Amino acid sequence: MTTHSIIDSGDSRSFPSSHPLLDNSVEDGAVAIHIGARPNFRPDPSKLAILIELGTECLGVHTGESRGKEGSNVLGFARFRLGDGEPSDLIELVRQPDTDDAAIEAARAVLEAAGLTVTVCRDFAGRILDRLIRPYYNQALAQLDQGLATADDMDLTLKLGLGYPEGPIELLERTGLEHHHDVSKALFEVYGDHHYAPARRAVVAKMRQMRREQ
Amino acid sequence: MTEIKTVGVCGSGTMGAGIAIVAARAGYRTVVFDENADALTRAEAQTESFLAKSVERGKMAEAEKSDVLARFERSTDISAMASADVVIEAVVEDLAVKRALFARLNEVCPEHALFASNTSTLSITEIAGGCGREDRVAGMHFCLPAQLMKLVEMSPGLNTSPESFTRAWAFCEALGQRPVQTKDSPGFVLNYFLVPFNNDVIRMVEAGVAEPGGIDQAIKTGLGYKMGPCELLDLVGLDTQILLCDAFYGVTHDPRAAAPPLLKRMVAAGRLGRKSGRGFFDYGRDAMFGG
Numbered sequence A: 001m002t003t004h005s006i007i008d009s010g011d012s013r014s015f016p017s018s019h020p021l022l023d024n025s026v027e028d029g030a031v032a033i034h035i036g037a038r039p040n041f042r043p044d045p046s047k048l049a050i051l052i053e054l055g056t057e058c059l060g061v062h063t064g065e066s067r068g069k070e071g072s073n074v075l076g077f078a079r080f081r082l083g084d085g086e087p088s089d090l091i092e093l094v095r096q097p098d099t100d101d102a103a104i105e106a107a108r109a110v111l112e113a114a115g116l117t118v119t120v121c122r123d124f125a126g127r128i129l130d131r132l133i134r135p136y137y138n139q140a141l142a143q144l145d146q147g148l149a150t151a152d153d154m155d156l157t158l159k160l161g162l163g164y165p166e167g168p169i170e171l172l173e174r175t176g177l178e179h180h181h182d183v184s185k186a187l188f189e190v191y192g193d194h195h196y197a198p199a200r201r202a203v204v205a206k207m208r209q210m211r212r213e214q
Numbered sequence B: 001m002t003e004i005k006t007v008g009v010c011g012s013g014t015m016g017a018g019i020a021i022v023a024a025r026a027g028y029r030t031v032v033f034d035e036n037a038d039a040l041t042r043a044e045a046q047t048e049s050f051l052a053k054s055v056e057r058g059k060m061a062e063a064e065k066s067d068v069l070a071r072f073e074r075s076t077d078i079s080a081m082a083s084a085d086v087v088i089e090a091v092v093e094d095l096a097v098k099r100a101l102f103a104r105l106n107e108v109c110p111e112h113a114l115f116a117s118n119t120s121t122l123s124i125t126e127i128a129g130g131c132g133r134e135d136r137v138a139g140m141h142f143c144l145p146a147q148l149m150k151l152v153e154m155s156p157g158l159n160t161s162p163e164s165f166t167r168a169w170a171f172c173e174a175l176g177q178r179p180v181q182t183k184d185s186p187g188f189v190l191n192y193f194l195v196p197f198n199n200d201v202i203r204m205v206e207a208g209v210a211e212p213g214g215i216d217q218a219i220k221t222g223l224g225y226k227m228g229p230c231e232l233l234d235l236v237g238l239d240t241q242i243l244l245c246d247a248f249y250g251v252t253h254d255p256r257a258a259a260p261p262l263l264k265r266m267v268a269a270g271r272l273g274r275k276s277g278r279g280f281f282d283y284g285r286d287a288m289f290g291g
């Protein structure tokens, strides 16, 4: 079995509490996993793979990029989580154009052994899920303002009609509209696409959070 | 207020056949009109086999099945609608066809009859416009498969009277369905969210962000959806997604609603999804029949 070491810089969004991945960490494992908000990573070709926990930034911020040829044994990752909600079992594993296949497989093996599901994606802001769902959440919030349907009817429609486990409004209220604001705004800055511009209700929630914290 | 006894269903295709089952199962005499006799025959056979399965699965008694079947009447003649207290139209998604149908129904049906449209993308107000009873027309958007899905999105048009809408709502509940109210705006709630979302997924595949299987896995694991968007698109049919995009983009001009280039290329290549055996995923040669 591939061994791994956890290097924790604190305040990890992916692993806020105990998890088999953390419990099974060893000294000087074959895969190095940097978790936390301030990863302090150095290249180390002797590792099978080096993983860096990402926020909304791209992996290239940590590794540097050149001519579309970047890639090494360094991968990015995030365990998908909405705001204050519990982290899911999904790991979005971020590769670059020339990332070693062996590094991807070693990372996958370690993460799957800890019970996580791994989806590989390329290095774009918002990876897969945030990039897909933030416009949907903004639309839902905007339509609530415009009276397309009540919050209850909108949530119920999406649950009954599409089998979603939760409607968008209840989900955003449960996990924190201000978190949605922050992620959506970060993507808006990268993509310049107005569908990522945080909806009015998210802006209000963010401003209220800022007032509370003043 | 006249009690509703007879339900008319216009169009006996995928949706009409399902809606007719819902009406007959709820105890209404159900008259189905389709201009195509084959569509009526096909729906009759499908209805019998669906109800037989309901009996097999213990959801319905044999006697009840016979009662439900006995409530059906089918015709290729629109005058069969003369006894309908409510008419639900589920004919082809074409504004001119639906408008002409409602105008004709207005001549045939009793004064008190309510008209409902199952349109997915057209405006209820536009469909009702000029039919002669705009105040008695409402949107009633069932989900596929109608005989199993409880949700109905109900929308009043600009000229729908509050009394008519209340009557239509009560009728929907009497059918055993779960109505939700939405505005008469493109796609109501479901398709308004789903069509652009699915297009974003297609653009993501095209941009090489992740493989279709990876995107589906991420959505199912991360968000707990039962089905991934690529599986869903293959099921709905990529040609149908293009029709939905064209209908939406034509009204909203929202770039997210425009058919992505990859979608068009896939349809041109005959990759329509399950029905052609291949879409985002490969279903093998007999997938058309196995579904």
Ligand SMILES: NC(=O)c1ccc[n+]([C@@H]2O[C@H](COP(=O)([O-])OP(=O)(O)OC[C@H]3O[C@@H](n4cnc5c(N)ncnc54)[C@H](O)[C@@H]3O)[C@@H](O)[C@H]2O)c1
Pocket: B010, B011, B012, B013, B014, B015, B016, B033, B034, B035, B036, B039, B089, B090, B091, B092, B093, B094, B097, B101, B118, B119, B120, B121, B141, B142, B143, B144
């Ligand atoms: N298929 C879906 O997933 C779905 C879901 C919800 C709503 N809808 C809506 O339901 C309606 C029907 O869709 P469908 O998928 O059942 O289509 P379909 O093609 O399976 O059936 C349409 C039927 O209408 C008949 N028809 C056409 N013009 C007619 C006319 N003037 N008079 C009488 N019969 C006529 C056709 O012969 C055909 O049998 C459309 O408005 C569609 O947007 C479809």
